Amino acid sequence: MSDESQARPTRIQQKNRATILEGALTVFSAQGFRGATIDQIAEEAGLSKPNVLYYFASKEEIYRNLLTGLLDMWLDPLRSINPEGEPLDEVHRYVATKLQMSRDYPRESRLFANEVLQGAPLLTEILGGLLREMVDEQAAVFQGWMDQGRLARVDPHHLIFSIWALTQHYADFEAQVRAVLGPGHDPYAEAGVFLDRLYSNLLTVHPDEQG
Template structure:
């Protein structure tokens, strides 16, 4: 909800904020929080350093704003799991969406990886609050499907961890993946087939059980 007492930003101000956050995404995902500088962000945004600091008081503020803004994007696929849907289809759709996000948003994935590797100083409250609540809700859905015999019995939380690890790897270690596969390979297209087969075999309920 917008604060009525808070002045509305002009189009130019909104555009400049977007330019700064876009520039910061490149700087932070490439260099991490410690390695990125205001000068790098300003150059990437096409703005002066004083202009950047007009909109954001510090590098820390830019980083926290960026992470918070991107978190909605990152959590959206889990929110899209339909409790009334076909269980295996819903899980496989989630896997596919997470892989597509790794393909389409590799910088965002690496940004979160950097943050977590540093102990998540800017995300600790969200990870232990909002994210945990969403994971708990998803675990409850998965556990119900397992109890109903509609998914093979697995630990729901570790299933979620596995999906994260096996999809985001292709963004976080894309250089390594492409180097190992060599030319002529599409990592994401090949991963789509492999991961669907892997999770289908893991979760599909055997006939007659």
């Protein structure tokens, strides 16, 4: 057997790592990094503490792995923006995807938000490196569309920030949103309609702005 084969995790090892990270997501999103313990993570994962520590050397290592994976997932919709697509359609699709992710992954959104609120001590290098490069790249795509007269001129970086804020709010403050709206409302469906109109109004190029 080759060294590469020996180093490759088995299916059981992959499953156990995934189980630990899923349990850690529940614990960290409820308790925060400081309040969480290895014992809580092990209990949530249904594994023994020594078993958890076999796969991850510390609570910090679990947290780093979790946050790095979440950031990669969060960036996927940004990566998928098509520079050759119809600009307004691409923006609407990005907004809709981000809103759907907030609906489907509220724990992940809250965990990431909590880390950033703490000053992102475990993500500083990533935020200032990979994330910054990705945002700069997509901001350049938006700026190109604006220069071509295909989108109304706004600051492309703040356009991206606004999309993050207006979609992830529904996950990070879901209890508040539902309490204010009351029963009988679907916050995410209603938000989708509102955000479509908002960004259409913001980014549609009017005849007097062309040329």
